[in-house]
Amino acid sequence: MIEVDLHLHTTFSDGRLTPTQLVDLCAERRLKVICISDHDTTEGLAETFEAAKKHPGLTVIPGIELSTDVEGGEIHVLGYFLDLEDPVIQSMLAKFREGREGRAEGMVRKLNEMGVSIRWERVREIAGEGAIGRPHIAQALVEAGYCEFPKDAFDKYIGRNGPAYVERMKLTPAEAIRVLADNGAIPVMAHPTYSASKSDRDEVGSLRETLAALKPAGLLGMEVYYGDYTPEQVAYLKALADEFDLIPCGGSDYHASGNPGEPEPGTVGPPMSTYEALVAAKKEVDALRVR
Numbered sequence: 594m595i596e597v598d599l600h601l602h603t604t605f606s607d608g609r610l611t612p613t614q615l616v617d618l619c620a621e622r623r624l625k626v627i628c629i630s631d632h633d634t635t636e637g638l639a640e641t642f643e644a645a646k647k648h649p650g651l652t653v654i655p656g657i658e659l660s661t662d663v664e665g666g667e668i669h670v671l672g673y674f675l676d677l678e679d680p681v682i683q684s685m686l687a688k689f690r691e692g693r694e695g696r697a698e699g700m701v702r703k704l705n706e707m708g709v710s711i712r713w714e715r716v717r718e719i720a721g722e723g724a725i726g727r728p729h730i731a732q733a734l735v736e737a738g739y740c741e742f743p744k745d746a747f748d749k750y751i752g753r754n755g756p757a758y759v760e761r762m763k764l765t766p767a768e769a770i771r772v773l774a775d776n777g778a779i780p781v782m783a784h785p786t787y788s789a790s791k792s793d794r795d796e797v798g799s800l801r802e803t804l805a806a807l808k809p810a811g812l813l814g815m816e817v818y819y820g821d822y823t824p825e826q827v828a829y830l831k832a833l834a835d836e837f838d839l840i841p842c843g844g845s846d847y848h849a850s851g852n853p854g855e856p857e858p859g860t861v862g863p864p865m866s867t868y869e870a871l872v873a874a875k876k877e878v879d880a881l882r883v884r
């Protein structure tokens with residue numbers, strides 16, 4: 594039985610369930626530990642903790658997902674047990690969200706120049722209070738009939754190598770790890786291998802080399818039990834996590850995206866021992882910080 598899901602998104606970034614809806618769903622699926630890890634924002638966490646009060650059996654870890662640049666792709670870094678009161682990280686997140694606005698507007702402009710008529714106002718409206726991202730543009734493209742599913746928009750228009758893609762300001766992976774470590778959070782590499790069928794999700798270089806560089810930078814965990822990974826992928830990643838002494842994390846990365854076959858909360862996640870290892874790591878981090 595799956596009891597832990599450490600990778601979830603709400604309407605405060607590119608997920609389509611509110612924190613309350615997501616928490617209720619996770620409780621209904623009998624999850625015991627969840628982490629809300631929205632992109633570049635912690636604004637959904639107040640509502641998350643409020644909603645979790647109704648479910649005494651459910652523990653919520655405050656988290657974040659940061660996107661970072663590497664040659665030829667990107668690496669996402671999760672931070673668990675984020676200190677939300679830290680003004681340094683909050684001003685950085687605000688800058689990232691600002692970068693997302695101009696960049697999303699740029700992608701809509703490019704689409705319009707290509708003759709794809711979706712309106713910026715509509716994309717903004719879909720994103721609502723959330724940190725705007727490509728899934729919001731994808732949703733507008735589906736609405737306007739340009740794509741059947743959001744994922745098709747990535748293949749056709751807004752994937753990394755797509756004709757309407759626009760870059761935005763990002764950190765390097767080592768910088769993101771540093772920012773999270775300075776905050777007292779536990780830095781974890783997200784979805785280290787993306788399945789080849791998802792064009793936007795390129796495998797970045799040799800994973801072993803990447804880990805050899807990021808472990809000394811302070812990486813403490815890596816996703817292993819993730820999304821739609823096959824048992825072979827999970828076994829491969831578990832062995833790598835063990836080799837580099839990284840806590841094997843994971844979760845559904847649920848967005849309620851509307852894409853077919855999306856892994857749902859309660860279908861994939863790490864064992865309870867992962868949560869225990871994270872709690873122990875957090876204690877160690879805190880002990881070192883007060884010294």
Ligand code: AMP
Pocket residue numbers: 607632660725726727728743744745747748752791792793794848852
């Ligand atoms: P952004 O943060 O604006 O760069 O958008 C990236 C987000 O788009 C990811 O967090 C996923 O939620 C989603 N995404 C990325 N690649 C794909 C894909 N190939 N199909 C569907 N969704 C994707």
Ligand code: MN
Pocket residue numbers: 602607632728848
């Ligand atoms: Mn996302």
Ligand code: MN
Pocket residue numbers: 658669783784
């Ligand atoms: Mn990600």
Ligand code: MN
Pocket residue numbers: 600602658846
């Ligand atoms: Mn994610």
